[in-house]
Amino acid sequence: MIGEAPLMIIKVEKLTKKYKDLTAVDHVDLTIEEGEIFGLLGPNGAGKTTLLNMLATLIPPTEGVAYVNGYDTMKDPANVRKSIGMVFQAPSSDDILTGYENLYLHSLMFGVPKEQRKKRIAEVLKLVELEDRANQRVKTYSGGMRRRLELARGLLHKPKILLLDEPTLGLDPQTRGHIWEYIEKLAREERVTVIITTHYMEEAETLCDRVAIIDHGRIIALDSPENLKMKLGKSMIRAKIKDPKLDLIKGLNYVTKVEEKDGEVMIMLNDGGSHIQEILCNLGEASFVELREPTLNDVFLQLTGKEIREESAEGEIERYARANGR
Amino acid sequence: MSELVGLYALWYREFKVFLREKSRILASIVNPLIWLVAYGGGLGAAISFGEVGYQAFIFPGVIMLTTLFTSIFFGLYIVLDKRLDFFKEVLIAPLSRMTIFVGKMLGGCTDAMLQALILICLGPFFGINYTPYSLGVLVIFILFIAAGTTSLGLTIGSQLNSFEGFGLIQSFVILPLFFLSGALYPLNNLPDWLFIITRINPLTYIVDGMRGALLGNPAFPLYVDLGVAVVFVLVLIAAGSIAFKKMKS
Numbered sequence: 001m002i003g004e005a006p007l008m009i010i011k012v013e014k015l016t017k018k019y020k021d022l023t024a025v026d027h028v029d030l031t032i033e034e035g036e037i038f039g040l041l042g043p044n045g046a047g048k049t050t051l052l053n054m055l056a057t058l059i060p061p062t063e064g065v066a067y068v069n070g071y072d073t074m075k076d077p078a079n080v081r082k083s084i085g086m087v088f089q090a091p092s093s094d095d096i097l098t099g100y101e102n103l104y105l106h107s108l109m110f111g112v113p114k115e116q117r118k119k120r121i122a123e124v125l126k127l128v129e130l131e132d133r134a135n136q137r138v139k140t141y142s143g144g145m146r147r148r149l150e151l152a153r154g155l156l157h158k159p160k161i162l163l164l165d166e167p168t169l170g171l172d173p174q175t176r177g178h179i180w181e182y183i184e185k186l187a188r189e190e191r192v193t194v195i196i197t198t199h200y201m202e203e204a205e206t207l208c209d210r211v212a213i214i215d216h217g218r219i220i221a222l223d224s225p226e227n228l229k230m231k232l233g234k235s236m237i238r239a240k241i242k243d244p245k246l247d248l249i250k251g252l253n254y255v256t257k258v259e260e261k262d263g264e265v266m267i268m269l270n271d272g273g274s275h276i277q278e279i280l281c282n283l284g285e286a287s288f289v290e291l292r293e294p295t296l297n298d299v300f301l302q303l304t305g306k307e308i309r310e311e312s313a314e315g316e317i318e319r320y321a322r323a324n325g326r
Numbered sequence: 327m328s329e330l331v332g333l334y335a336l337w338y339r340e341f342k343v344f345l346r347e348k349s350r351i352l353a354s355i356v357n358p359l360i361w362l363v364a365y366g367g368g369l370g371a372a373i374s375f376g377e378v379g380y381q382a383f384i385f386p387g388v389i390m391l392t393t394l395f396t397s398i399f400f401g402l403y404i405v406l407d408k409r410l411d412f413f414k415e416v417l418i419a420p421l422s423r424m425t426i427f428v429g430k431m432l433g434g435c436t437d438a439m440l441q442a443l444i445l446i447c448l449g450p451f452f453g454i455n456y457t458p459y460s461l462g463v464l465v466i467f468i469l470f471i472a473a474g475t476t477s478l479g480l481t482i483g484s485q486l487n488s489f490e491g492f493g494l495i496q497s498f499v500i501l502p503l504f505f506l507s508g509a510l511y512p513l514n515n516l517p518d519w520l521f522i523i524t525r526i527n528p529l530t531y532i533v534d535g536m537r538g539a540l541l542g543n544p545a546f547p548l549y550v551d552l553g554v555a556v557v558f559v560l561v562l563i564a565a566g567s568i569a570f571k572k573m574k575s
Contacts, residue, residue: 058414094343096343105335109331109416111420
């Protein structure tokens, strides 16, 4: 209908999850529109997965409510589950079974009508380009193939919402790029709303229409990646200066912010690089200069004073062991 | 309807996995054969009960042991499922926890029954002669053990988070249930303490029922053995359903 407000397919009010001495998710309010690719960006342990698991009815919230596709996750979990598809952080396909069998079992468990099963399985296999390998055991798949199979499985029952928990964690950059292409294709062709958790800046920037930056269980910023970055300025200069004269720089009208930390100066500009000459002349003797556009990492750094840490080696090993532990 | 289809899916998965893990099937057949041939053959050279050879005497007990081990460990494996994200995929399916429990339980029962079936075929080599009646009673009792102990394993497994407790379960659940059941010895002439314990152990009645049907001379009437078996299964299925409802994901 014309003039109707866009449908809020996810609505979260004061959603909170407390464990003994840890508040994993802290009074989160959030609305997500139908058809969005929405990113939850934050460091490990920020509460992204906990938030996602609450939306998926896997864990009950301590406080607050979440509506998924209009259904209350606590009061109507069965309908919520019918509305969502989920891809988990760790491999969740059965590696003793073939790709096809994994999809077939999913179609049975998620109530895909009998006459549609074969057709849907063929469709999603084509979507992730796994037709050739469908009848081989998942054991023989690469990490990227397995992830693709799980993406396909998440879509099998035509969910309105797809929840992806770190969909490219532990994959090499090339495979990661492919998975992004698939996710975009899925969102477009299957018209699903995608909610994705990630701690890869690039992933959030490339894929997401809007990004919520999460730290210590709270949303500290929420906007499109462009707008988030624009708040810092159009470009930024990072420089190593012996005796920086910052007062003068701060007075310039196109400078939005100046910071000094560990002998490095960061200057945010609401303009492109056209003023770099003037700034450098005024700044003092520089041993290193970098001019670039701000990234989401800079946004995160500004908001929290720390970087989004890349995954630790230990986490990677643990994940590997978990995946191969059977 | 959709719950029934889901039930079938859960069962189908366990069945497929069972068929593909051939080493597991082999191990589960060799284990009871060692009991029957080495232990039964060795002790049987010195002992027999009237007309009945010792190997034939322990045959129902060894079937019970195999079923007990297979079923309990099948149930406990849910700990591994929970550690992998595989089980979350099942938990977010629009199926009730009761369906998930029953599906798993039926999968475990099928595994145990198929293994038991192979053993049953080997019975004649150990002095067992079947009649349609004795075979029927035997299968029913094996089904009761499988359903009950799979439920027991699932109940315990759903509440555990690691494998650390597995050794304890072997020492405090499986071995006592087996050795205190009369699987290896007759139930008369026992010392008082053992007499009492065997009468408390529900598996005693199941072994007695099987042995009675195969070899005659049961210690209890068949309706007592069957009654205890039915109660045993119902209690453990109820416990399992409750445990699955409470299970954290």
